[in-house]
Amino acid sequence: MISQVLEGMELMLDQLLQDPTITTDRLSYVSATEYQDLIYNWNATGVEYDTSVTLHELFERQVEKTPDHIALVYEDVKLSYRELNGRSNQLAHYLLQNYEIKPDELIPLCLERSEQMLIGILGVLKSGGAYVPMDPNYPMDRIEHILGDTKARVVIGEEDTIKKLFEYKSETNDLSILSLNSLEIQYEVNKCSSDNPKTDVSSGDLSYVIYTSGTTGKPKGVMIEHKSVVNLMDSIREVYGSSTLGKVSAYTSYVFDVSVSEFFSALLYGNELYILSEDIKKDSDLISDYLLAHEITHTYLPPALLSILPRKDYPNLQTILYAGEPCDEETGRYWGEYKKLYNLYGPTESTIYATYREIKSGEVHLIGRSIANTTTYVLDEYLRPVPVGAIGELYIGGVGLSRGYLNLPELTDEKFLANPFQIEEERKKGYNNRIYKTGDLVRYLPGGDLEYMGRNDFQVKIRGYRIELGEIENGLLSYEGICQAAVLAKENSSRLKYLIGYYVSDTAINHEELSVHLSGLIPEYMMPSVYVHLKELPITINGKLDRRALPEPIFTGDKEYIAPETPLQQSLAEIYGEVLDLPVASIGLHDDFFRLGGNSIMAIKLISKIYHQLGIQIKVADVFKGRMIGVLSLIITNYKAEYKAIVSLNNAINKPNMFMIHSGGVGCEVYQSLADKLDNDYHCYGVDYYNLYHEEKIDNLNRLAMYYLDHMEEIQMKRQGEEYILLGWSLGGQIALEIASELESRGHKNITVYLLDTIIKYSDSELMNISPFSDEEISREFQIPMDNNYFIKIKNVLSAELILSRQNISTKLRFTKTVLLKAMLKENKEERELITEYIQQLTYNNVDIVLEDSSLLKVYPINALHRNMLEEEAAIIDVIKRDLTK
Template sequence: MKKSQFLIKLTPYQESFYNEWMLNPSRSDYNMVLDQSMSGALDIERLNSSLVRFINNHLLMNSNVLNTSDELIWKSRPLLSEDAQIITYFPQELSREELLNLVLEPFDLEKDLLVRFYVIQLSDERYRIVYVLSHIIVDGLSGNSLYDEISNYYNNPTYINPVNLFEQARLHENLNHQFDEIFRKGKNEMSSFWKKQLEGIENIGFKFLQTSSISKEHSHINRVKEVRFEFLENIFLKVKQLTRNHKLTPYTYGQMILAIAIHRISGIEQVGINYPVGIKEGKDLIFGAHVNTIIKGYHFTSKTNLSDLIDQNLNYVTELKKTKAHYLPVGEIIRLAPTSDILEFNFVQANLKDIFFNYEGTYNRIINSDLNVDLPGKIIFEQEIKDNQLNCRVKYDHFELDSDLVSQFIEIYKKLFVQVLDDILENKTKTQISSYDLLNKDDYQTLLHDWNSTMAEYDTTVTLHELFERQVDKTPDHIALVYEDVKLSYRELNERSNQLAHYLLQNYEIKADELIPLCLERSEQLFIGILGVLKSGGAFVPIDPDFPMDRITYIVGDTKARLMIGEKNTIQNLYGSKDQIDDLSIISLDSSGMEEILSSYSIDNPKTDVGPKDLSYVIYTSGTTGNPKGVMIEHGGVVNLVEFMIKPHRLNEYTHVGCYSNYIFDAFISESFPVLCHGNTLWLYSNRLRRSVSELNEYITENGIEVSFIPPVILRELLPDTSLQLILVGGEAFPDISDLNHENVILINECGPTETTVCVTYHHYDKDNNPLNIGRPIANTTAYVLDRYLRPVPEGAVGELYIGGVGVSRGYLNLPEPTDEKFVVNVFQSEEEKAIGYNGRMYKTGDLVRYLPGGDLEYIGRNDFQVKIRGYK
């Protein structure tokens, strides 16, 4: 028989397989594995002979792809000789790694025989047969026939395929002619259908099924895992009712539930589910891939209800049938989509039945599933109907996806499957998709309450300055503050700030919540000013002397300040703008006259009526989208922060602590006041040191500084030469330092918006080396990860972070509408919390985060600009 007799064009769908192989010739995820064990008298020579006849009698089984200049062609290989040895026989059991290597061996579609046969002797009369076929020559539609055919050749030595090679070639050519005619008549209409159907379809991504800690296991471990579950007869019979009443088949219903689950977990509104469709015309068996992949779009809004989705499905099916759009090859469909990477979630109507090779003389057959490697993607949902129940299998790449998160996703799918089914059958089709809870009772308890069980004792009767005064009584002669050549003991710092406080009280009669701007350079005067204002009963408002004048005047006007505290160098420009800040008294702490005046005032602690519910400071946000907003922070939240930070900052262990931040940022509070309220020494870095990493490291070493906040932007540069024992990082994204040696340094990532008192979560970086892990809430702080409907999302799913607890600020100064928008009633407040007046409000942060398995939070980014990035906004 001449080879030239059989040159047949590939179908468009076979071309899709070939083109994907060309992009990655080493891929093995299209290897289909038939793996069974059996006992009995299996005749290896007879089996080999039967497989030779099987190959020779099936055209595509014995062909390769020829890539010509203008088309792809099946070119038949020479017929195998009768004594060709095509079985690889192993006389003893193989290791798992050896087996996996066999099935992962890729096929060269242009050169290799596209099927491989292995027989492994397990014992005297026990065998394992492993057949590996390229997907381009077999598909799910021909699966049953494949098992029957291969069995027939073994059981009957005279059996031959009733459809000879010439007839197979003719059938294949006819098939191509049919496709050509279909495309000639209707390709434009097909393209129009897909453009409309896929409009707006988004990348879903797999973020909600992944963790950064997934380890790439050794190569001898199969990447593919599977989970099986079923819906029993009572559920199946309910699903069948959907076909009569709503034109939803069990398959389309299961697919719709997958879309709902993805939408609710990922937040994606335009969800595409891809699925295979058989496209072979006629009933004659022709081995080969005769399936196409198409995409059904599900379109969600905040108001979408079940009826809307049912209508979408009906319209889709009607138009698909009318236009015959399922014929358009997947490669061309993708080109019509707004984004190319949308073949992410697969839903397949599969045959999961236990089909055996019925070899004569064998028994005790077992189907092995540990070598399933045919997963061209990361996850696939498969469904079959068998014995009045729905059987489901989820296959996924556990090198890429977290098994716990996949299991959770499956449980959510199962929960929604039943809930939605009952609602449809009870004619509750106006139920909005947003109304379904994703969490079961146990998960709800864990995420909302157990992981927020942070209540801890702290002094609820004291203010920040009183906390400092208590420490002064304990360690009056310890050095509290060092700035360049200035060293102040606790007693000295307290007395000088007391004198300022008494001056303010006597001359201005400061009342609780009165706002007093500070415009100070870095020096000991900074702390004298802050403590003096607090001790007088007021709240300080930090202003950077380098601020533009219009910003300074805006803050002064917004605070309705009567006086400002500055220094000679910082207030010069203010006098030139007196017309903009009329009636503002300006105090210069370092003027000779003021120093003399203050020295005459009492050094005793002043007595005021200020309490924990009064303001301690107001910090203005950056104002990048308009005027800055003044965030009002009460004493109680700061005291909770200060008392909590003693332990993670290891202030019982380390004495000398550096202070890096500008005091206009609230990180300054977390750096300095835990130190000053615990008897340690605070080293205030000069601006010169803050501008030079080498000089800063030298200063830290010379003075034995053990703990310091370091901005993320300079962490990589500082780490290699630092002598610090503990570094606090926050304010920006934690940098990747995995390539740097930091074994001797404790790294703590602290995160939180100004609106919730500096820090709401902290994380020891060395625990998992995940720079995005921001850890867990601090004491008396709660964290909620919610979707756009304010419903809690499960582990792994991205949502917006809402913060509750004692650190939630009073709101924005003079801005009731933004305050009402961002500070909302905490609907998750427990009855116990209500009884004690705790955790009644939440702050809407605008930060996208997710819970990692175990309870840590992972930072994703901001949602201000609503940018879609692989499965989250």
């Protein structure tokens, strides 16, 4: 059908701004020279700062300025700057006297949240070493990995946290364990000088090493130097404000680098640091009470917590920071209007934060511009800059870059590259000579802000979700008895992806139990479709996992095989086999469609084949209810095919209505997954395809739109005055525009239409010259023999669709807000090449011609093929939710 051929359009960026009246608010074209100038200006972030000073020296300077001011508060403990400095000096002298700490020596900490945590950090820094934070609740294998990787001679803990370390000590015999609250150590430390120690440490030495999770499951240590942190602190001082009378809360665990920002943005500038206890951190009401009781002026809170923070009046609170992930738009809008709200972005490898932006109107995905002495580049896979507005991978340069990964030179070389964009002036200064490959997808907006789009590293994408295979593997490894695990994503013959979980254990494990275990760790979309038990994982000659040698899964056989008995059951087994690419002889009555490798997208194909071959139109819900052939055959036997023009796709009863209009050749069930994920925002109704259920086809666009609108009004009348919200993919978008035209003629003005890569065809366009599909093309496209009864049915549907697609919208739209989500990717197909080439030249898919006021049109590029638009659920939802808040 036409709508399935019109796929894979590539947006022509050099035409995007030809019509300045069109709002494309995410895309921009500039010449190559202008682009270079823009990137150069956006990266002109060089600012003078003290490159010779260390973190603890800056703290000591502040102690001299405000010795008696409160520095730190934890529960009932309050320490002045003088007291905190003196106690950390004593610990530093103790370390120097007993261990002769040298610059770059790594000293792990295993401390609970308290004033001791800051004393330990400062004591290590003042001794000349670099601290390595460990959570006392870490599994022992992680602690052992860190102690071994750092080659630690001494570890600092407390009585309650060091117990598990003695087993490791007994095996190595060369590790000293210090307990800061043991009477013996306290006595020895208290005898040491409280004066600032003098060491050979410099700003180019390490200040800390923080371990982050790796895709292999083994944490990797990121090495950060003093000068990098000093630059960061100096740069974000503007965010916190320069007042020396502020009160800064510390929420983050010290094993995450955000804590460094919390600690030192207070202690380097004379502010008071308030450490939240573990009990308070877990309760949003307690956090709220704490902010009020202690008159906190500056706080960092993770987005999930910020969204549930009670919305009281916080008269002293001036600035709120969040980082790590976007917060939801409603939360961002509320706090951005109430207080100064900043989104801070940066991987650990670039010293906590690399960019920042104040969020005022809910633009929570904007990560803003670079902090001082930091450069950003948006590049393609060949390290070439992509145009403004196009999506690429973010690379970061500047003084914040880590030295690399501890004891991992190959990974360091892989992630930290020579900077091909270093200019001569930077080269002379020895500045900006490396860039870090973040794995984050972003794009430059025309004003210079960066917009965060997602991840692009060791991940696969299934049904629109980006999935980290390492996370699933770690989940499998957490099951008792599994000693090794691997996860692969594969495609069946229909090019539909599914996940396979391989595991090594002494005996095979019940797969249902494995699924139950994983369901408590990972979301449903990350669950493997099948598990494979192995005695050992295959490895290459280099000792690495040989993924190509992993065996193909056997989907059937989990339960006792019972052969299909009736003709209907045998037909269903054959259809299961076709859809899942499995041998029919192995599919029994009790085999679960989803356990055999099926998913929601494949379920759509299943019901299509059932209709094609059996003449019965069932729903996706029936497949979920009757997963096994035996059950599904009973449902079909009792099934009465009844056409309903409007079908409720979710249960969001009190939310605004959204009508999702079928595409060509398929019913509204294709929107089921999208509707499920919008149930917090919209009550989604599917507008089902009349022509699939009726012998007499409707091939008049206005008549079809009027038919649907009559049914929609019955639902919408219950919510009089509410906005009409329509969504349509391909042909469905064209029908939606015709419905909008009819609504406007009836006096409605509050209408929004979302078009999923709809292309409007006009009498003066090349598209009008498209010839109908030949019988051979239809047979090949649908894999249906021309002598099959269903062939005539589908040919009639396609003929009606071709006529529908050639018709103009009845009137130009004057009020309808129109949002076009345009497919950016080009399919490598030669057939009907002239059509594809013509469509690529359509900047707005001809949608702008439909509108009387073209400023009503917004265009969002989607990194997808036309035929795969619905797999980009996350991007579609992001656009809809952004538009919802505007």
